[in-house]
Structure formats: C-alpha cells, structure tokens
Amino acid sequence: MFDIVANYWISRAVYAGTSLGLPDLVATGPKTAAELAELTGSDPRSLSRLLRALTGVGLFRTDEQGRYATTPLGDTVRSDVPGSLGSLVQLELGDAHHAAWGRLVDSVRLGEPGFDKAVGRGIWQHFEATPELNAHLGRAMTGGTAMVAGAVLAAYDFAPFGSIVDVGGGEGAFLAAILTAHPGARGTVLDLPDAVANGRPKVEAAGLADRLELVAGNFFEKVPEGADLYIMKWVLHDWDDQSCIEILKTTRRAMPEGAKLLVVDTVVPDGDDFSPSKILDLNMMVLSGGQERTAEEFRTLLAAAGFTLTRIVPTASPNSVVEAVPVP
DSSP, X not given: OHHHHHHHHHHHHHHHHHHXXXXXXXXXXXXXXXXXXXXXXXXXXXXXXXXXXXXXXXXXXXXXXXXXXXXXXXXXXXXXXXXXXXXXXXXXXXXXXXXXXXXXXXXXXXXSOHHHHHHSXXXXXXXXXXXXXXXXXXXXXXXXXXXXXXXXXXXXXXXXOSEEEEETOTTSHHHHHHHXXXXXXXXXXXXXXXXXXXXXXXXXXXXXTTTEEEEEOOTTTOOOOOOSEEEEESOGGGSOHHXXXXXXXXXXXXXXXXXXXXXXEOEXXXXXXXXXXXXXXXXXXXXXSOOOEEHHHHHHHHHHXXXXXXXXXXXXXXXXXXXXXXXX
C-alpha cells in the first residue's frame, strides 16, 4: 500500500524534473547539481534533493565527479528523442490534469468530468484557450503513437487497403507509419486546424507529402469520403456514448461499399486482474467524460451507429484493433 501511495509522489517528481528541463540540460553532457541549479534558477539544495530522488527511481545516474546524466529511462522524456514522452508527462501530470484527478470523488458521485469543476471549463475548451498545453497535446499524441504504431502494424495487415482516412489523426504520425510500411497506399488525416498545421512539416520531412494529405475539419460534421479504410485511434475513448455514435455515424456516411473501420483503443478485459485500461478509464472519466470500453460495449456502440463488429485483434501494446464494417 505504501508503494501505491508513493507512486503519486514519484510521478510528481518526474513532472518537476521535466518542467525544469533537467533531461534536456544534461543531453549535451553530464552536469553537477550546482550547474543545473544555476541553469534552472533553482535553490541548489532543493534541486539536489530532487535529483537524488529521480536518480533513485532510475531517471538519472551520477559519475565519479558527482555529475548527473540521464539513463535510458530518463532519455524517454528528453524533447530531442524520437517518440519522446516529455510532453505526455507535462500534459498528464500538469496542473490542470492534476486538479481534475483531485475531483475523482465528484466524478464518481455525479457521473461528470472532474476537469470542468476543477478548471472551470471543459477540457477541449481549455486546450483551445491554452496554446502551450495544446502543443503538449499534439506532441504527446505523436510520442505515444510511436510506442504503439509498430505493435499495430505487426498485428494487423494493412496491405489490402489502397486509401486510408485517419479520423482525428492528430499530426499524422500514425498514418505516416502505415504509409511508410505500405508504399502503395495513400492517406488523409482529418483533425482540427492546429494539429494539421503542426503536422504538415513533419509529413514533408518524412517524404510523404505526395501520399499523405492533412485536412482541417470537424469529425462531428464531415469526414473525407471514398476511402477503403477508416481509422480512429484514441478518439472514441475521449467521448461519451452519444458523442461517439455521432462521430461514427458521420464516418459511416463517408464510407463506400466494402470499406472497413478500425478503432484503436484499449479493450477492458473481464475479470479482476490488473489492466492498464482500467486505470486509463478513470483518467478519461475525470478529464472528458469519456471511457475505455469492454468488447461488449464496443459491440453495442458500433451497432447503434450502423456497424457490425467483426473481430478484435490484440497487439503487443495495451491497445487492440477493433475491426468493424457498415451494416448494409
């Protein structure tokens, strides 16, 4: 039980270290606590104590001169590392999300997102009004995608599909990974204007500008038409059932005969064993009123929007691929 309680302290310490930029500051070479205190404008003794704690949990190591450097674990939150989780730390452990988790009891009692009460507005309105946090969201989704894209590609065969639409595909990282693995395919990402603007330089840098189009839009209103495959990764878990049905129906209208839908999310297993999906589900409850879903809940949700669930493909990551087809 003490370890469970202390995990909260550890996560906040990791947030403090990344907020101060410590992993990035030692990327160019080991530095002493005094040097890092000067660079970050921190109290030397207090920063030494933070570094000692972060070293104890494996993010940093010291050399013979007492200088600090990151370990492979610490490298995962450096901003210059592909697939960095630094923005995920800032997003999930930052003040707004932290305050929302402080309202977990309210969410359980009232069935409403704690975020709204803690921050004074809904999470999507808060992202729109907070450019720095919105930028962290985009980078966090890109970094998180790097963790799961390989697992999805290994588990599901994308070869039969010549055209793909990623609904709510952020900056395009997931679809870019698919198109890189399948040079004969073309794709379109639909997302809000900020995500599209941030994604275009990355698509060009990946050499995919001629095969991957990023389109600004709203998936509640219209989805690009005529593709062989439609993907929703980490979209439906953000929303309540009724909102999901609206998104799915909009997508259904865009799909030609023979097209398929893939939903990439966690699937909550039956039974009492631990699963990351069960904790992630609480995160969605307090943040947006969304949820992670069981296989049966996915089946019911998809049916309500005019789809038949055909199979669920597990991957080596916590995510599964939920495949569905439109009801004729």
